[in-house]
Amino acid sequence: MSDVYIMGVDMIKFGRFPEKTVPQLGAQAALMALDDAGLTIQDMQALYCGNLGQANGMVGQRILQEIGQTGIGVVNCANACATGATAFREAWMSIKAGVFDVVLAVGVEQMGKGLLGGGGGGAGISKEGLLGSGTMPSVFAEAGMEHARNHGTTFEQFAKVSVKNHHHSTMNPKAMYQIETPLETVMNAEMISYPNTKLMCSVNVDGSAAAVLVSEKKAKELGMGRAVKVRASVLTSDPFSDRDLVMPDVNAVTRQAVKQAYEMAGVGPEDINLVELHDCFATAEILHYENLGLCADGEAGRLIDNGDVALGGRIPVNVSGGLLSKGHPLGATGIANIYEVSTHLRGEADKRQVQGARFGMTHVIGLGSACAIHILERAA
């Protein structure tokens, strides 16, 4: 089986673009990734498109209507917040299978503002605020409080995640926000669902990201100079756990995925130089330090306290600013993470560059649940 390489990858600056359509946003990133690879839409053999909000709207085909209707096959993916990573992985598999040599993956989303989840649905009466809360800030607050229960993690430690990621985003011109948020600002922001304040919730933004994936044969032809090798691509669903029915278990699904990813890549957590993980809420990031093996169970609080996960630390996490400050356009997030890690592996991350980065990891969770993990390596 051929190794798979990323030859082009890019994202638009995340923001709010109500005047654009979803396909227009997707087309922007697609063209940027093609330019980055030095290729055109005529070179692409298939398109894998991730979008959640218009999952039945043939978004991939409509992107081609914006940039070139070449007649290639299009797969439209929806997998909650793992949507973009799933599209990328489908593209990866098509090359791995030897079907294609050059394919395009695009993730795109246009978001409203406000709370996600908790809408209920079904017959009868609304259950929100009656049978607890199903909003995303609440669900991830409860997951964080489980960590507090087991390891004594504090509100302040959760808040420090947000301080760090907002700080990182001041060095990322493509992030939605470039604003420092000191600890007291984070902790005193409007409480949404304790222990998550407003500044500990990811930002709903519009965005798109895209990648051109190629076979080894094609990569050699094009030149390995800026290529990024995909060392592992893994997708899992949530295994049964006792409380999963009422408390989505984002831990087991991640642990299963990362175990497979390390095996596939033949590396361990000690080899990884940077991680972009699913900080949809500050509480979630803490859980994933342990889930991804960046530290032992129970050590996550210390990791954030020591600065180990900040730029310049032992294992920088979310140097892009993360979902908390770069923003979280659901279907685009998975590929935007891959853009971020690739940019560091190429040594092109400017002020936020993780020096000497060779291996990087991306992680997303789609509640319901899906986990996608990619391990990338500098090729040259």
Add this chain to the structure above:
Amino acid sequence: MAESSGPLPVVGWLKGAASDDPYLEGQRCQSCQAVFLGERENCSKCGARGKLKAFRMSNQGKLYSYCIVHRSFPGVEVPYVSAIVDLDGGGTVKGNLINVDPKPEAISFDMPVEVVFKDALGRKDRDGNSYISYFFQPAA
């Protein structure tokens, strides 16, 4: 007694809504003992088919995790405590924890709680039916 004239259950696994003895019903897999809420054909833990058996869940349990909700949708009264409770004898249920100050210092993990049944905060469906819901409160 005409059941249809009484309040309806907030979820299908709240049984006896119109009686004076409502309770929560779990489904236990007879092969692997996994517990589910609501009727189902197969066990998603071990894959056993047709092995689920209904049982009356306990009204006593312990607080496993929680959050305190300060922002919700219009019409939902805040703050309130959203609680995950492990019931004695099996089954984990999510609901509002009431009769407690909605502040972290008033809440502790593993605190004993009991299930109580009351009107669903006055909420009615579009046909005007009222509902019986379950709540948790600190155990007496």
